[in-house]
Amino acid sequence: MLQNIFDSHAHYDSRQFGQSDQGLPDRDALLGAILPRAGVRRVMNVGSDYPSSVQSLRLAKTYPFVSCAVGVHPESASDLENGWLEKIEALAGEGEVRAIGEIGLDYHYEPYSREDQLVVFSAQLELAGRLGLPVIVHSRDAVQDTMNLLREYRPRGIVHCFSGSAETAKEVVALGMYVGFTGVVTFKNAKKALKAAEAVPPERLLVETDCPYMAPEPHRGQRCDSSLLPFTIAALAKIKGVGEQKLADLTYRNACKVYGLPDDL
Template identity: 50%
Template sequence: MNNIFDSHGHYTESAFDADRKELLESLPEKGVRNIVTVAASLEDCPKILQMVSEYDYIYGALGVHPEAADYTPEDFIQKLEEYIKSSEKIKALGEIGLDYHYENYSKDKQICLFKRQLELAKKLDMPVIIHSRNAAADTMEILREYKPKGVVHCFSGSEETAKEVISLGMYISFTGVLTFKNAKKACKALEEVPLDRLMLETDCPYMAPEPFRGQRCDSSMIDKIALKAGEIKGKTAQEMLDITCENALKFFGIKSEENLKFEASH
């Protein structure tokens, strides 16, 4: 397998601390063309900026995850904007959104955090990476209001929600969840996503696909997701990788000349 574009990973997570350098240096040899490594907090931002400066094939997305709403300072937007503007390799604002899964979250704080970042993305004319967990109704209400250029990542919603996301002009990205035995809902949603609005991701180190479920995930495992997606869409795994790579390059605004060094060496 080659032409792998992992549109969403978290390579600053502590799960990679023991062997991060060795792993990231090995991935291009395993067919990984590009990765977008994604922030969850302001603290992640400088780490990602450092990473994208060290690896030609890695790009970044900077933003504040809803779970960080309680400890994000009021003046975070200015700092986030500074981080984003400091590197041309930051290609999206994310991940941002709503997460009502855990107890004791502040709905109002999450919504405020989400909207302020959508406003920044509009100001900067950047795409956004949307996180939505147990919060589909509120997420869709806000997306209808702001109509951002964006992708709903790690999609696990209904067919109806998928159709509405697509109708707003957005993309949808799927993880290893597609390969799980209880993933009928995600698989049905994938049936509704046009090939030109589809991306694949690992969300590593989480969401490892079968047969690696429960292990640390990395971008080389995306071929298992492509295989399952191909079964649903009537394509080979390599065809799915080629299609979703092209979609991701377009979505993130990565021009082919930015990949010349990669192509010349592989």
């Protein structure tokens, strides 16, 4: 069994981790016992709006191996009240908060306001820089605008659930950022993701679930959790030509570095 797994991006605050009608374990069972027994040593739980950021902080205060990020996802950019940024900043002062995220741009689903998303993303990039925190960036169908802002603000951090080209991955790395890959790298049609992962140097590579989404094969379409990361690790280890435990150790150290956590391997 693999050890030292760091799930660098999870959403255990999701309602899908409540008591399940299908008999799946809830978040307390997973975080309290199942995941540590499955070799999961650390988890980064990531907010997507103010309520989920509050819940992420609550989970990090409850479970010592969980850290958290706070921020506003682009899909929430047009529904914000006055003072939203100050509320996120107040949460970011807590010691368990290690990043500003999940922030970014998403032009996939209509309707959306490009202007609102750009304003909210920029404000949080500025906040992260001012607080000295890394960012966790979401980018979907918005490569050009995302890269323009990353070039402008030069944040530390991660482009998570990476879906871009190998060329874009190289530019992300050249900006000093890390790249996170999900169970998508196990899918049969994952040629683009595999090429991007091949282009990322090992020292800039992260593994993540984005759970409850993105479950790897052979569990595709099911609710995902961090215990499924060995499938993602195996796929990336094959790409990099290293052993699976070595890849787990490597990505653990990378995540600790970007999030400013002790490298205790």
